[in-house]
Structure formats: C-alpha cells, structure tokens
Amino acid sequence: MSFREHIETVCNNLEGAVACSVMGVDGIEIDTFITSAPDNEMDLKSLLIEYSTLLKSVRDAAEVHKAGGVTEFSVNTEKLLTVARLISPEYFMVVAMKPEANYGKARYLLRVTAPKVQAEF
C-alpha cells in the first residue's frame, strides 16, 4: 500500500474526518487526502503547516527537558480537532476532523496506521 491508500483508509474509517496527511516537521507535505472542506473560511493546509512548525518546537522542548520523544500532539479548536502522531523524529501523520467526530477513534487509527506508513519509508 502507498501513503495515499493509508491516509485514505484513515479518513474512510472516521466519520467526520476532514483530512489526513503525512508531513515533515519542516512543514513540507508528502501527501494529503482531503474528504471535505471543514469551513469555507478556514485555510486547512496553512493551518497544518503552522502546526507542524509547532510540533518541531514541542519535540525540541521535550528533548531539552528530558521528557523523551514526542509520540502524539493534538490541537482542538471550536471548528477543528487535529491529532498528529510522529512516524519518525522528522515525519508525522495528522488527521483533522470536525468537532463532533470520534476523537478516541482518530487516535486509535493513527496508532495502528503510523507503523504501516513508517514501513513504507
């Protein structure tokens, strides 16, 4: 399976999913599958790029303070829930969903899918 199939599978198994993406912590997108626009005004791709920059800062902060490697990073807003899971220190998978989506299931889907994506690297 390619990246695309894995990220598509995550979206297809999560009601309320908006997008799933494989990205670098430098903000460069490897592949993104978008199911629906979350909101006409929201700039989803730019938001994910901003989050990836923050994920890099989170990773560095955790390292400096001896908290170990970052496994998961999540930001929930009034309009969008996002959960990111590190695939490697440089790459992560992220799923964005509507606020009414099943957050616990999104975490589960990332946990089981991330190793499969990692295997493709």
Next chain:
Amino acid sequence: MSFREHIETVCNNLEGAVACSVMGVDGIEIDTFITSAPDNEMDLKSLLIEYSTLLKSVRDAAEVHKAGGVTEFSVNTEKLLTVARLISPEYFMVVAMKPEANYGKARYLLRVTAPKVQAEF
C-alpha cells in the same frame, strides 16, 4: 472551592497523575499541585512553561487561519502525557500524567473542572 482544591481533585481522581496546574499562556503559573516527580531527570515545571508558550502560538495560528478558539492542546511523550484545556483566552488548566494513565479520563476531568476554575476567576 479554591484553585488548589480543584487541581488537587483532578489529581486525586486520576491514577498516574503527576501534576495539575492553572497557568497563564504567558507561562506564569497561578497554582500547581504535584503528586509525584515523573522522572528524576525531567524538569516538569520548565516543560509546562515551554508548552504554555507553544499554546500561545497554537492559539494565534488557529485565529489567523479561522479555525476558532483553541479548546484543548495535548503533547504526549514517551515519559509524560499532558492535556491542557483553555479556561479563557489567557489562562489554561493542564494535567500531566504517566504514559500508562487514563488519557480519556484526564480529558474528561479537565472538561468538567475547567468551568469550575473559570467561575473562580
């Protein structure tokens, strides 16, 4: 009830809780209840201060990209899970716990406790 009682209640109801804190997004702590040192090497208070700075960046990014107000922010590492919930645009509650703790319960406890803390402001 004071802040202290609320944050103590969160820790007492969450097995594996390490600390619960009410902080400003400027990194200034209002009150913190620490149940146990998570790791001899980890500098928990400094880590929470770093996370609070990142939370401020997350809030600003979400605002710029029209994603609405941030409700929750979470960073999980190999040694420590942390969930933060905004009380107001300037203040948040955060709970830090061991990796084996019940993350879902921590989110629930913050969701029900944050409005009580907010009422004390």
